[in-house]
Each structure stands twice: as structure tokens, then as C-alpha cells.
């Protein structure tokens with residue numbers, strides 16, 4: 001009951017006809033890919049800067065993961081996407097890393113022209129929008145994560161939103177062992193057309209999600225306000241360049257990201273922030289879990305990108321090495337902007 005009220009509320013917010021609650025953002029991606037009926041050798045393109053989960057879901061679905069370079073938004077570079085499309089490409093997963101929208105106008109256009117399904121990995125995008133359209137609703141399907149680190153959380157959990165009833169039906173059956181939930185028969189006599197798995201969200205998570213949704217807009221508003229105060233304190237420092245943001249973006253502002261001259265300076269910024277009692281978020285320290293160039297354990301990815309990931313993703317590597325990401329919280333200690341300035345001016349002045 002709570003689970004279905006949660007789904008209904010997400011559908012209303014997304015202005016979408018169909019939504020499916022699942023156990024995690026990773027499960028959401030895997031279930032979404034089940035709609036495609038991927039065959040061995042099929043390729044799915046995502047981006048080099050994402051969490052490992054996006055590529056894991058592609059591999060789990062039996063397809064070959066391909067990662068596009070990122071541009072100044074630190075999301076998918078549309079030109080790189082174009083260069084990777086070939087007859088084996090079946091879908092594109094654009095990611096809104098850390099709450100900043102990908103260049104959806106361009107990516108959507110490329111997908112339409114090449115007859116490719118666009119899925120949005122909006123794990124970080126819940127509560128954000130581009131051109132007034134919620135992130136997750138531009139593609140044929142959009143996925144959200146409600147894990148403990150996201151803008152809204154159900155402990156663990158995820159959601160998929162769909163434009164199309166047929167996609168929803170395939171996904172709904174697949175996330176529930178193939179159950180079609182035929183209303184004319186009891187569950188033990190339920191009809192089925194395919195096998196599947198169990199990725200059902202629990203009612204308890206649904207109840208938490210309903211409560212969290214009520215706070216979502218406040219959370220995003222506060223994060224944006226605090227992000228702006230942080231940026232105002234440091235924007236005039238020499239050599240600090242903000243992350244690019246597509247026009248018309250309403251970011252969730254989970255992080256404030258900027259780049260500096262080189263890798264060594266980014267590391268020095270991090271060390272200086274630590275001495276001021278401030279931390280960084282993913283960049284530069286945790287990029288290993290978020291950059292395809294380090295995923296040597298994924299043989300499918302390694303083979304597709306020339307056999308040596310150390311030589312792959314040069315443009316993305318150079319952007320990520322120079323980037324610093326600061327966590328943005330809802331209840332910010334009012335001394336944070338001044339301490340940020342103190343820490344960073346030691347390195348950048």
C-alpha cells in the first residue's frame with residue numbers, strides 16, 4: 001500500500017504515467033535494461049565519469065559497456081557519444097553526475113536520429129530539472145537511487161519512470177520473477193511470459209520514501225542556497241574554474257565542483273581543506289570508483305576500449321584529475337564558507 005502510494009506520488013511529480021519501485025538504483029538500471037532484450041555483442045553507451053553501478057548493470061544485462069568521454073559538464077560529451085555509435089549500439093545511458101544535468105538537448109537529439117533508446121541514470125538527479133522537465137523524464141526511461149548518500153533516501157532503494165506502458169509491463173514483470181500480476185487470478189496462478197528476478201521494494205521503504213518526498217523540494221532549495229554561499233566565498237580565487245552547467249539547469253546541488261590548474265594543485269586543495277576540518281566528495285580522492293579508466297577488473301570494458309585502460313579516456317582523465325568536489329549539505333555550519341576560503345586561498349593565491 002505504502003509502496004504504491006510512493007510510486008503514485010513519484011509519477012505525479014514526474015508527470016509520468018508509469019513508475020516502478022525497486023531495491024536500489026543499481027537494480028533500477030538492471031531492470032530498465034531488461035526491457036531492451038539485449039543480445040550478445042549488443043553495446044550500451046554510457047559515460048566515463050559515473051559510479052561503477054552503471055557499467056555493472058550493462059554487463060549484468062549481457063551487453064558490452066562503452067564509455068563516452070565527458071566534457072566540461074563532467075557528464076557525457078555529445079561529440080564523443082556520436083563517435084561511438086555503430087550498428088551494435090542499442091541504448092545510451094546518460095548520467096547526471098552529482099546532480100548537474102547532462103547535455104540532454106543534444107544527447108536526446110542524437111539518440112532520436114540514430115533510433116537509440118535513451119535511459120537517464122538520475123541516481124543523483126532526483127529533484128533536479130532541465131528546461132523545466134524533471135531529470136529522469138527526458139529519456140524513454142529514467143532511474144533514481146534512494147541510497148543513504150542521495151538527495152532523498154529510503155535507506156536503500158530505487159525507482160524507474162517510464163513513458164511507455166509496454167516498457168513498464170516488461171520491467172514490472174521482470175522485477176518480480178516474471179509475475180504479470182494478472183488481476184483475474186490469484187498470485188499463485190499468475191500468468192507469466194518470461195523469467196525475471198526479485199528486485200521488489202518493501203512497503204517499509206515505500207513509507208520512508210513518501211515522508212522523504214515531502215522534504216525533497218526543501219532539501220534541494222537549501223542545498224542550492226548553501227552551494228551558492230560556498231561559491232560566493234571562493235569564486236574570486238585565482239585559477240578556479242566552475243563546472244559547466246547546461247542552460248536551463250535546475251541542479252540538485254549535491255556538490256560544488258570546480259577545477260584547478262593540474263592534478264598536484266587539486267591534491268593540495270584537498271589536503272588544505274582537511275587541515276581546516278573540511279572534506280571533499282568523490283573528487284579528487286574517490287575517483288577510482290567513479291572513473292572507467294580505473295576499472296581494469298571489468299574485462300568487457302577493457303576489451304572494448306583497446307585492452308589497456310591506462311591508455312583510454314585521456315580527455316576525461318585530465319578533466320577529473322584537476323577537479324575538486326565539495327559536499328553540500330542541508331544544514332550548513334555558517335563558518336564553512338570562510339573556512340573554505342581560508343583553505344583554498346592557501347593553495348590558489
Ligand SMILES: Cc1ncc(COP(=O)(O)O)c(C=O)c1O
Pocket residue numbers: 024025026027050051053054095097121123124144145146147156157158
Ligand atoms: C550514477 C549512479 N548510478 C547508480 C548508482 C547506484 O545506486 P544504488 O547505490 O542505489 O544502487 C549510483 C550510486 O551511487 C550512482 O552514483
